[in-house]
Amino acid sequence: MMFDLLKWVKPDWHPTEDDLLLYSDGELFPRQAAKIHEHLESCWPCRVRAEKYREIISQLVDCVTTALAASIPPPPNRWSYFASRLHNTSLRPRSLGSGFQYAQTFVRSEMVRLASGGAVLLILSLVFIRMVVPPGAAPPLASAGDLLRHSTDADLQRLKQVHQPVIYQKLRIRAGRKSFTREVWRDASNHRSKEQWPLSTSANVKLGAQGGANATPPEAEDLKQTFASNNMAWDDPLSAQSYDNWRNNVGTRSEQVVRDGDRITVSTSILSPNGPESIAWRDGGRLVAAHLTLRTRDLHPISEILDLRSWVDGKEAARQIEVAELNYEVVPLSALNAAIFDDAVPALGSAQMSRADGSALRGAVTPSAAELTDSEMAARFALHKVGADLSAPITVELRAHAKDPGVTVTGILESVAKKQEVLQALSGIPYIHTDLKTEADLSQEGPSRASTSESTPSPGAGVPPPHSPIEKQLLRYFQNQGAVEAFSEQAFSSAESLMAHAWAWRRLSERYGAIKAGGASLLRPSSQQLIEVMLRDHRDGMRADATALMKTLEPVLISSVVEPTAATSDSPLFDRASRVEALTLYLLFGNPASESVRATPEEAAQELLEELQLLCSELEKQQ
Amino acid sequence: MPTDHYDGLHFGVINMSSLESDMTGEEQITQLFERLRDGVYRYVMTIVGSSGIAEEITQEAFIKLYSFTRNGGHVSHERAWVYRTAHNLAINEGCRKQITSASVDWDWLSKVRPDPDPDPEQRVLQQEKYARLRATLNRLPAQQKQCILLRVEGFGYSEIARILDVSKSTVGESLRRAMKRLKVEHDV
Numbered sequence: 001m002m003f004d005l006l007k008w009v010k011p012d013w014h015p016t017e018d019d020l021l022l023y024s025d026g027e028l029f030p031r032q033a034a035k036i037h038e039h040l041e042s043c044w045p046c047r048v049r050a051e052k053y054r055e056i057i058s059q060l061v062d063c064v065t066t067a068l069a070a071s072i073p074p075p076p077n078r079w080s081y082f083a084s085r086l087h088n089t090s091l092r093p094r095s096l097g098s099g100f101q102y103a104q105t106f107v108r109s110e111m112v113r114l115a116s117g118g119a120v121l122l123i124l125s126l127v128f129i130r131m132v133v134p135p136g137a138a139p140p141l142a143s144a145g146d147l148l149r150h151s152t153d154a155d156l157q158r159l160k161q162v163h164q165p166v167i168y169q170k171l172r173i174r175a176g177r178k179s180f181t182r183e184v185w186r187d188a189s190n191h192r193s194k195e196q197w198p199l200s201t202s203a204n205v206k207l208g209a210q211g212g213a214n215a216t217p218p219e220a221e222d223l224k225q226t227f228a229s230n231n232m233a234w235d236d237p238l239s240a241q242s243y244d245n246w247r248n249n250v251g252t253r254s255e256q257v258v259r260d261g262d263r264i265t266v267s268t269s270i271l272s273p274n275g276p277e278s279i280a281w282r283d284g285g286r287l288v289a290a291h292l293t294l295r296t297r298d299l300h301p302i303s304e305i306l307d308l309r310s311w312v313d314g315k316e317a318a319r320q321i322e323v324a325e326l327n328y329e330v331v332p333l334s335a336l337n338a339a340i341f342d343d344a345v346p347a348l349g350s351a352q353m354s355r356a357d358g359s360a361l362r363g364a365v366t367p368s369a370a371e372l373t374d375s376e377m378a379a380r381f382a383l384h385k386v387g388a389d390l391s392a393p394i395t396v397e398l399r400a401h402a403k404d405p406g407v408t409v410t411g412i413l414e415s416v417a418k419k420q421e422v423l424q425a426l427s428g429i430p431y432i433h434t435d436l437k438t439e440a441d442l443s444q445e446g447p448s449r450a451s452t453s454e455s456t457p458s459p460g461a462g463v464p465p466p467h468s469p470i471e472k473q474l475l476r477y478f479q480n481q482g483a484v485e486a487f488s489e490q491a492f493s494s495a496e497s498l499m500a501h502a503w504a505w506r507r508l509s510e511r512y513g514a515i516k517a518g519g520a521s522l523l524r525p526s527s528q529q530l531i532e533v534m535l536r537d538h539r540d541g542m543r544a545d546a547t548a549l550m551k552t553l554e555p556v557l558i559s560s561v562v563e564p565t566a567a568t569s570d571s572p573l574f575d576r577a578s579r580v581e582a583l584t585l586y587l588l589f590g591n592p593a594s595e596s597v598r599a600t601p602e603e604a605a606q607e608l609l610e611e612l613q614l615l616c617s618e619l620e621k622q623q
Numbered sequence: 624m625p626t627d628h629y630d631g632l633h634f635g636v637i638n639m640s641s642l643e644s645d646m647t648g649e650e651q652i653t654q655l656f657e658r659l660r661d662g663v664y665r666y667v668m669t670i671v672g673s674s675g676i677a678e679e680i681t682q683e684a685f686i687k688l689y690s691f692t693r694n695g696g697h698v699s700h701e702r703a704w705v706y707r708t709a710h711n712l713a714i715n716e717g718c719r720k721q722i723t724s725a726s727v728d729w730d731w732l733s734k735v736r737p738d739p740d741p742d743p744e745q746r747v748l749q750q751e752k753y754a755r756l757r758a759t760l761n762r763l764p765a766q767q768k769q770c771i772l773l774r775v776e777g778f779g780y781s782e783i784a785r786i787l788d789v790s791k792s793t794v795g796e797s798l799r800r801a802m803k804r805l806k807v808e809h810d811v
Contacts, residue, residue, distance in 0.1 A: 017803065018799055021798070022795070025780075025798070027779070027780055052806060053802065056802060056805050056806060060756065060771060060775055060805075063752075063753050063756050063757075064772060064775045068665060072664075072674070073674040074674070075675075075677065075678035075681070076674055076678060079678070081682070082656060082682045082685070082686075085682060085686055086686060086689060087649075089689055089690055089693075090689075524647065524649055
């Protein structure tokens with residue numbers, strides 16, 4: 001402590017500013033504090049000086065904890081992703097490496113504190129830490145898994161912008177001392193791919209203009225084997241998804257994310273690899289470390305370094321493969337030479353990769369009921385994130401007592417791109433089996449296969465009759481048929497979306513209730529939070545749609561059909577949303593499916609507005 | 624001594640002391656997150672000045688704590704551990720975006736809400752007081768400001784020293800200078 005004890009016994013002694021601050025801060029030893037306390041009892045000027053410090057402290061605490069807390073903007077996502085991030089982290093294999101990585105920061109600083117007591121240990125530890133952490137490496141801001149998922153999502157978004165997208169990628173692959181140029185066309189819609197190996201990088205072979213050299217090098221087969229044996233996609237060698245597949249199937253790993261200007265590099269090293277101890281090059285070797293570099297602005301992968309090892313008869317050999325992107329484009333299939341895919345091979349897409357992951361995990365362990373429930377909730381949340389729990393008829397079924405326990409996701413999707421998006425969202429979640437088809441698949445298989453899954457009753461199912469019971473009033477209000485149709489479409493769209501959220505909310509609520517009835521231990525807090533986030537999102541969606549519907553309908557119906565009155569019903573959320581939809585369809589399309597609508601259009605319109613108001617206020621209450 | 628409960632942070636084997644021992648790691652972290660997140664978020668906001676980044680960093684700090692303990696690490700004082708991790712992440716983000724202490728203006732302080740139901744005169748006085756305080760805090764060097772904010776969050780000198788990775792005497796000196804300046808400029 002920084003006190004001169006002698007000064008404390010002088011008769012004319014007064015505490016210094018430092019003494020008073022430390023006293024106010026409670027940082028003095030008890031005897032020193034007692035001495036100052038005693039002095040302040042008898043010395044008015046010093047008491048006032050001490051009180052000034054207390055006042056500043058009081059104001060600071062008020063300012064920061066009350067005023068600042070009340071005025072800082074709330075977190076934009078309201079912490080809604082914490083549960084899923086925690087859950088994803090819990091699904092990852094435990095890694096001594098990452099624990100060490102976090103620990104080393106603390107160990108390093110405490111080493112410095114204790115330097116006098118253990119200089120040798122300090123030097124050894126610092127040398128070791130220096131070897132593990134490259135100089136200048138920044139600590140990760142996002143986890144490797146998060147970045148890879150975002151990168152995959154970003155690439156999928158690019159695909160969605162193009163009709164029947166074909167990915168053209170020109171890569172330089174360096175294996176040992178040899179370097180090759182490889183061009184790949186991947187037809188995402190039809191799951192086929194085509195490759196070419198121009199002899200020089202200046203070849204003008206691009207986008208299907210097959211005119212250049214195309215000699216597949218003998219090393220290509222080895223490279224293909226290497227990628228396959230390490231769970232990476234040869235058809236899509238430079239991708240976050242392929243990288244993610246590899247890292248999810250290795251043993252204990254250590255990871256680092258470093259941003260350097262316009263590039264972010266994810267580095268992964270295996271600490272204790274899975275698989276046989278001995279592995280030869282002809283078996284592909286073992287990938288022991290990899291570095292994937294992404295472009296910061298769009299998280300697109302631009303290069304990759306793969307460090308491989310072989311172990312045969314106790315001898316170790318190393319080799320390195322570098323993959324760098326020279327060109328990348330997403331073009332519509334129609335822009336290519338029609339013959340380019342004539343001799344194409346089926347592509348090993350994300351669906352196959354995903355199944356391979358699931359099989360590997362299923363074979364390794366028998367999951368507990370709680371683990372299966374976690375997987376189910378992770379799958380539901382993945383579907384929720386891509387909006388597949390709203391309109392698509394997709395079911396998520398937990399089969400805890402089946403011969404092969406797992407979670408089955410079954411459904412029909414409107415397009416191949418959507419199917420890929422869903423498969424991508426589900427990839428990495430353990431114990432998942434998927435049976436997803438597109439509408440095109442079903443039409444090829446014949447009409448009898450069209451209803452194999454639990455279907456979400458579509459509010460627009462069936463062709464609504466063209467005549468609305470209030471057609472005359474609407475025509476009078478809008479003056480022309482086109483405006484009436486636009487109004488009806490807008491209202492129908494809001495009602496349809498409202499009902500989609502209501503169905504999703506109901507299914508989830510029922511499932512949540514069933515899980516809780518089966519035992520709270522089945523649901524971990526992170527899964528519970530996922531459910532609550534999804535339920536909240538659906539309530540928010542219903543609220544937005546109900547408000548939109550109200551804005552669309554109210555001015556028209558009030559002025560042309562009814563006068564609003566107060567209403568007093570207390571139907572549950574789903575019933576009310578369902579009633580709103582039925583009334584909307586009846587009023588605007590004369591939908592006869594709504595048997596319970598009232599006798600006259602005026603009464604139906606009035607009830608619709610009342611129900612909408614009640615639905616909005618009910619949702620408001622549950623916010 | 625205020626440092627006693629810090630022994631585990633050195634190298635020790637300590638469980639999540641203030642939490643229920645029969646809870647799973649996820650439950651413990653979730654509970655801890657719900658208890659501490661607002662304070663951590665507020666502190667990080669004062670460094671990075673962006674709610675989105677502050678939210679991300681706050682969550683990341685708790686995820687790191689979870690990963691650390693799950694992979695065999697032991698933490699005695701999880702609150703200080705989280706603040707320290709969040710501080711490092713925030714400083715790193717600050718360097719990345721070239722945010723300096725002076726450039727992070729506490730804009731939101733100019734919109735401070737008064738306490739519930741003060742009379743108009745008190746409200747004006749309070750707003751002026753907070754505005755002056757804000758101006759003084761903004762002029763403080765980063766380390767002094769961080770010491771003050773962590774003190775306000777209830778950390779002792781030793782805890783602040785470990786969070787900021789400086790010596791305890793540095794913390795004392797920073798606080799002394801900051802308080803002296805606040806006292807002079809604030810004219811209490």
